[in-house]
Amino acid sequence: KSGKRGSYCMFERGMDAAMRTRHLVRIELAGAMSRGELELHYQPLFDIASNHITACEALARWRHPERGLIPPNEFIPVAEESGLIIPLGAWVLEKACADAARWPIDAAVAVNLSPLQFRNSSLVDTVAKALAAADLRPDRLQLEITESVLLDDSAGNLATLRALRQLGVRIAMDDFGTGYSSFGYLRSFPFDKIKVDREFVRDLPDSPESLAILRAVVGLGQSLGMTTTVEGVETQDQLSAVRTEGFVEAQGYLLGVPVPNAEMVKILHGHRPV
Ligand code: C2E
Ligand code: CA
Ligand code: CA
Ligand code: CA
Secondary structure (H helix, E strand, O other): OHHHHHHHHHHHHHHHHHHHHHHHHHHHHHHHHHOOOEEEEEEEEEEOOOOOEEEEEEEEEEEEOOOEEEOHHHOHHHHHHHOOHHHHHHHHHHHHHHHHHOOOOOOEEEEEOOHHHHHOOOHHHHHHHHHHHHOOOHHHEEEEEOHHHHOOOHHHHHHHHHHHHHHOOEEEEEEEOOOOOHHHHHHHOOOOEEEEOOHHHHOOOOOHHHHHHHHHHHHHHHHHOOEEEEOOOOOHHHHHHHHHHOOOEEOOOOOOOOEEHHHHHHHHHHHOOO
16 A cells, blocks of 8 residues: 555656656747757668668757756657747758758758647748758758648648648658557558657567568558658667568667767768769
C-alpha cells in the first residue's frame, strides 16, 4: 500500500516538474527567438548506392544561456500549443534556405513542418518567400510532414500539398509506419519521398517482421515513384540490411550526427566530388 502511495506521489511530483518546465519554456521561448538563441543543426542523408550526401535535415536547437542546448522535443510542442510555431517555423524555413544556398555542393535541405504550420493559410507564401529571399532552387527544399499533420480535412490538406508542389519543392512523408493509416495517405497525397521511422530499423537485422515491412515499403516506393529513405541507422549491420532491401537513402548516427551549419559546411566541402 505504501509502495503504491509512494509511486503516486512521485508521479505527481514528476508531473509538476514537467508542467513547470513547459510553463518556463512558454514564457522564455518568444524571448529566445528575438535574442537569437535558436539554432539549426544539420544531419546528412546519404544515397546508399553512391555514398553521396543528397540532403541535410534541419533540426532545431535552443542554446539556452543557463540550461545549455535544449532538444526540439522540449520546445517544439510548446511552440505548437502557443501558436509560436508560426513565426518559429517561418524562421526555420528562412534560415534553412539561406544556409543551403551557401553550401559548397547543391545538396537539398529538409525542413520539418508542424501541424499548425501546415494548416496556416500563409504557409505557401512563407515557403515561396524563403526560397526567393535565399535565391534557392525550389527542388533543393524538401518539406517533411508526418501523418499528424494530415489528420483532419483532407481536401484542404491536398490543396496545400499541391500548391507546395506547384512551387517546385519536394514533399516527404516523415515517420512512415507510426500512424494509423500510413498507407492510406500514400494513396491520397502526392509525396516524393517515404521516410520510414527508425522504429523499423532499430531491431535490424534480426527482426523478420521489420524486414518484411521494409521490403513492402521499398516495393511501394518503386511502384509509386517515390524515393525511399530510412532514418535511425546506427550500425553497419542495419545499413547492410536496408541496402539489401533496396532503400535509396539512409540517415542516422552511423553516417552522421546533427551538427551546426559551420560544421556541415566543412563536411560538405570534404564531400565535394573531385
Ligand atoms: P524527426 O523529424 O523524426 O527527426 C529525426 C530525429 O532523430 C532527430 O532528433 C535526430 O537527431 C534523431 N536521430 C537521427 N539519427 C538518429 C539515430 O541514428 N539514432 C537515434 N536514436 N536518433 C537519431 P531531434 O533533432 O531531437 O528532433 C526530434 C524531432 O523534433 C524531429 O523528429 C522533428 O519531429 C522535431 N523537429 C526538429 N526540428 C524541427 C523544426 O524545425 N520544426 C518542427 N516542426 N519540428 C522539428
Ligand atoms: Ca524529420
Ligand atoms: Ca523522422
Ligand atoms: Ca522519427
